[in-house]
């Protein structure tokens with residue numbers, strides 16, 4: 001199953017111009033099986049998700065939610081933990097709390113702006129170790145940063161996901177995550193990530209050059 005796991009909408013992310021209804025219809029149109037809305041610092045309620053599903057009439061489409069929070073200068077994606085977490089809560093506290101409740105914590109776009117690229121393999125291994133997964137493919141990375149992330153995923157045997165970090169309709173599905181088992185709800189999502197039953201893919205309407213790179217799979 002194919003999911004876009006990193007999306008912001010106008011509902012709760014002021015930096016986004018993406019209407020939730022347009023998002024769902026677009027994701028369905030390009031062939032995704034589901035998506036996760038990950039607003040900044042705020043998690044949608046199940047009632048809101050159900051209403052969106054009803055409004056868009058997408059029966060066979062999985063709508064999930066997560067949250068993107070900022071902690072110690074890093075962005076973290078959190079799934080299966082539908083509670084607010086204060087900004088700048090220390091990363092260790094976030095991981096302890098979320099894990100205790102059955103959720104997962106993913107390090108988002110770690111190489112954005114060329115960050116971390118000068119660290120050694122050992123330093124990166126230590127940095128990534130506390131997280132359930134790392135966002136490997138994202139349009140927030142340059143082509144070089146995505147390529148580096150793919151190589152590191154292999155060397156360090158990381159569990160990796162892909163997400164579009166969409167803030168507008170054109171970004172939806174540009175990077176996605178493939179799951180080898182069925183995902184019906186957030187529990188399935190968290191368990192599959194913990195089990196490593198997922199991998200990042202360059203998505204529909206790949207950014208220029210993405211699909212041509214080594215190790216990259218494409219939906220096209």
Ligand SMILES: [Zn+2]
Pocket residue numbers: 068075108109
């Ligand atoms: Zn971010």
Ligand SMILES: [Zn+2]
Pocket residue numbers: 006007008068165
């Ligand atoms: Zn984001």
